[in-house]
Amino acid sequence: MRSSNPVFSRRGFSRDNGYAGFNAQQPQAGGPAVGTNPYAQGAGTPYATNPYAPAGTQQGAPAPVRTDVMTMDDVVTRTGMTLGTVVLGAVLAWALLPVTPTSYGIAIGSALVAFVLAIVQSFKRTPSPALILTYAAFEGIFLGVISEMFNSRWSGAPFQAVVGTMAVTGAMLFVYKQRWIRVTARYARIGMTIALAFIGVMAVNLLLVLFGVAEDGGLRSFGTLGAIVSILAILIGCFFLTLNFKEIEDGIAYGAPRQESWLAAFGLTVTLVWIYLEMLRLVAIFSGDD
Numbered sequence: 394m395r396s397s398n399p400v401f402s403r404r405g406f407s408r409d410n411g412y413a414g415f416n417a418q419q420p421q422a423g424g425p426a427v428g429t430n431p432y433a434q435g436a437g438t439p440y441a442t443n444p445y446a447p448a449g450t451q452q453g454a455p456a457p458v459r460t461d462v463m464t465m466d467d468v469v470t471r472t473g474m475t476l477g478t479v480v481l482g483a484v485l486a487w488a489l490l491p492v493t494p495t496s497y498g499i500a501i502g503s504a505l506v507a508f509v510l511a512i513v514q515s516f517k518r519t520p521s522p523a524l525i526l527t528y529a530a531f532e533g534i535f536l537g538v539i540s541e542m543f544n545s546r547w548s549g550a551p552f553q554a555v556v557g558t559m560a561v562t563g564a565m566l567f568v569y570k571q572r573w574i575r576v577t578a579r580y581a582r583i584g585m586t587i588a589l590a591f592i593g594v595m596a597v598n599l600l601l602v603l604f605g606v607a608e609d610g611g612l613r614s615f616g617t618l619g620a621i622v623s624i625l626a627i628l629i630g631c632f633f634l635t636l637n638f639k640e641i642e643d644g645i646a647y648g649a650p651r652q653e654s655w656l657a658a659f660g661l662t663v664t665l666v667w668i669y670l671e672m673l674r675l676v677a678i679f680s681g682d683d
Contacts, residue, residue: 462648463657468641471522471658475529479662482533487541500538507531511663520655528659532666543673547680554672561627561668565634576639584632591629615678623675630668637661 490496510528514521540551568574594612601607609615612622637660644653 461651463644463651463654465641465645467651467654468645468657471654472661475525475658475662476665478526478529479533479536479666482530483537483540484533486534486537490538490541492542492545496538497542500535500542503531503534503538507535511659514659520652520659522655525655525659525662529662532662536666536669539670540673543677547677550673550676550680553676554669557672557676558665558669561631561672562634562665565631566638569635569638574635576635581636584629584636588629588632591625613674615674620675620678623671623678626671627668627675630664630671633660633664633667637664 486496486500490499507528510524510531514524514528517524540554543550569576574580598607598611598613602611602613610619613619637657640660641657643649644657
């Protein structure tokens, strides 16, 4: 099973991968499990189970102590850099691009470029900081233009959406840390099935709108039905947040390479952008046509 979130499509939450603890032995009180963990460094761990073992090392030999492992500081730093790039791009777009049909075209173009860059990163074997930051810059331009357009009609909507996104993220982090939600294989399969079904329905709805079959945006209208769809989308974003948290937790526990912190930052950014956009729509719907 693979996730629609670019970060999880390459590793972490697939059925054939021991990473993230879904098919691997869970960490014990004394530390991470050895043998089924692809990052395991304990004595006697076969290098065959560790894709990051030095080339040419004999199987069965103890692994050297590694210092280039992912830490929470790494994740926080990379996430700050990625989200900071998004915010910078959004601020510049808001300040320099007035609300016109041209700026709307720029927003759509930036969104397409960001989407392509996200797909490219998804299929790369290793994270590319330059690629991730470039994605963040184009995503920021898109968000800046869209936010300005919403603000011109629903004053204060972007600020309320930011506050809502922060509140949802903080609440999900608290719920995850309290272990009220346990990210298991069954949980991930059910959540991904719902998320992929939602994305499929939204794609069909978009086609119906483009061909004039569905009016006023169809399921994405600015009415009661649109509000229900946006709330469902936010809940799906919350699901993706738990996968992000799980990936970060397991990456640190199992000693993932430091460069993996870029993937963690990338995944969080993608999820937060998803939630923000849905929050923006929801605030607009509840604000009415003021």
